[in-house]
Amino acid sequence: MTISEKIVSDFVANDISFVTTVPCKQLAGVIDAIDANDSIYHIPSNKEDEGMGLCAGAWMGGKRPAIIMQNTAIGVTINTLVTLTQYYRMPLPMLISYRGELGEPVACQVEMAVHTKALLAQLNIPTYHFHNEQDANELDAILKHTFMCNKPVAILTDASFWKGY
Amino acid sequence: MIRSEVLKEIAPIIRDQLVVCNIGLPSQELHLIDDQPSNFYMLGTMGLASSIGLGLALAQDKKVISIDGDGSVLTNFGTLPTIANNVADNFILLIIDNGSYGSTGDQPTYAGKKTSLTKVAEACGCEQVVECQAEQTGQAIKDALASNKMTIIVSKCESGNVKVPVITMDPVVIRDRFMQTVKA
Numbered sequence: 001m002t003i004s005e006k007i008v009s010d011f012v013a014n015d016i017s018f019v020t021t022v023p024c025k026q027l028a029g030v031i032d033a034i035d036a037n038d039s040i041y042h043i044p045s046n047k048e049d050e051g052m053g054l055c056a057g058a059w060m061g062g063k064r065p066a067i068i069m070q071n072t073a074i075g076v077t078i079n080t081l082v083t084l085t086q087y088y089r090m091p092l093p094m095l096i097s098y099r100g101e102l103g104e105p106v107a108c109q110v111e112m113a114v115h116t117k118a119l120l121a122q123l124n125i126p127t128y129h130f131h132n133e134q135d136a137n138e139l140d141a142i143l144k145h146t147f148m149c150n151k152p153v154a155i156l157t158d159a160s161f162w163k164g165y
Numbered sequence: 166m167i168r169s170e171v172l173k174e175i176a177p178i179i180r181d182q183l184v185v186c187n188i189g190l191p192s193q194e195l196h197l198i199d200d201q202p203s204n205f206y207m208l209g210t211m212g213l214a215s216s217i218g219l220g221l222a223l224a225q226d227k228k229v230i231s232i233d234g235d236g237s238v239l240t241n242f243g244t245l246p247t248i249a250n251n252v253a254d255n256f257i258l259l260i261i262d263n264g265s266y267g268s269t270g271d272q273p274t275y276a277g278k279k280t281s282l283t284k285v286a287e288a289c290g291c292e293q294v295v296e297c298q299a300e301q302t303g304q305a306i307k308d309a310l311a312s313n314k315m316t317i318i319v320s321k322c323e324s325g326n327v328k329v330p331v332i333t334m335d336p337v338v339i340r341d342r343f344m345q346t347v348k349a
């Protein structure tokens with residue numbers, strides 16, 4: 001099983017059936033694995049705040065959602081995280097590519113990377129950082145935790161985790 | 166006709182449906198006119214009424230009406246291609262197009278100028294798009310409900326507001342009673 005397939009199998013094991021995405025090069029494999037899985041409805045969104053709205057609706061409709069996005073999207077979604085997901089107490093696992101870390105070839109990505117954890121901390125969003133492949137062994141527990149506490153939860157996945165950019 | 170008059174007229178038609186209502190005065194007015202547990206009031210997050218409604222419609226079978234505004238659709242324009250390409254025939258998007266950011270004092274929007282939200286929705290690939298005058302909004306909703314086809318309604322009305330109190334209900338209460346209605 002590839003790491004992408006393992007991530008998707010943890011999603012499925014946790015009953016996640018509605019996934020929205022905005023692509024990142026690092027996330028291409030996991031998005032392919034989402035597409036290949038029949039038990040997940042994949043709804044690409046045009047902007048990540050829109051995606052969080054879709055997830056909020058899906059959750060109120062009885063489906064467990066997740067969003068897959070780049071860390072730059074933290075800058076796009078703060079208002080939505082605070083006034084929708086957190087204010088109404090809704091669960092939302094966020095699988096995030098942590099661009100701008102070691103191995104990053106695109107200098108601009110570092111500009112958002114330096115703010116990523118500080119912003120998540122400021123928002124009181126539980127945050128997990130996958131750096132080595134075995135860190136993903138915690139994903140199942142993180143997903144259970146997310147749907148237990150009804151919060152948005154960030155899973156940052158860096159270039160080392162994905163074994164390169 | 167202004168938005169609050171449109172809402173008063175359509176309230177008896179939508180009261181048994183799941184309704185996701187736009188931030189600001191639209192939610193405050195609907196709350197005052199006919200508060201229902203089947204109403205999800207947005208207290209923040211301008212722009213996402215259509216996205217929340219679409220997600221809800223895709224996740225379950227009951228009909229869902231999102232009451233949106235022209236300004237909010239403009240701010241989340243990406244929603245229209247997503248709606249067009251993820252058809253939910255239990256979904257109705259009602260855009261109350263008063264040509265202004267009503268809740269903040271009726272500053273004009275581009276929808277009240279050269280931009281046609283009806284044509285944009287069509288260009289995005291939405292298949293059933295109905296533009297109507299405010300007075301016809303009730304009939305347009307009845308037709309959309311009867312058609313069992315995903316419908317975007319653009320209701321052209323006048324700008325203008327009445328004084329209404331803010332919603333003081335706790336967001337978790339709004340959400341919880343709404344979810345109980347969804348499940349019922």
Ligand SMILES: Cc1ncc(C[n+]2csc(CCOP(=O)(O)OP(=O)(O)O)c2C)c(N)n1
Pocket residue numbers: 079168187188189190191209210211233234235236237238261263265266267268269274
């Ligand atoms: C990000 C953001 N910017 C601005 C506002 C302020 N605001 C609240 S409602 C609103 C107007 C919405 O206009 P429209 O969707 O046309 O609805 P109307 O009130 O006209 O029915 C604005 C600008 C906000 N809540 N959030």
Ligand SMILES: [Mg+2]
Pocket residue numbers: 234235236261262263264265266267
């Ligand atoms: Mg308006």
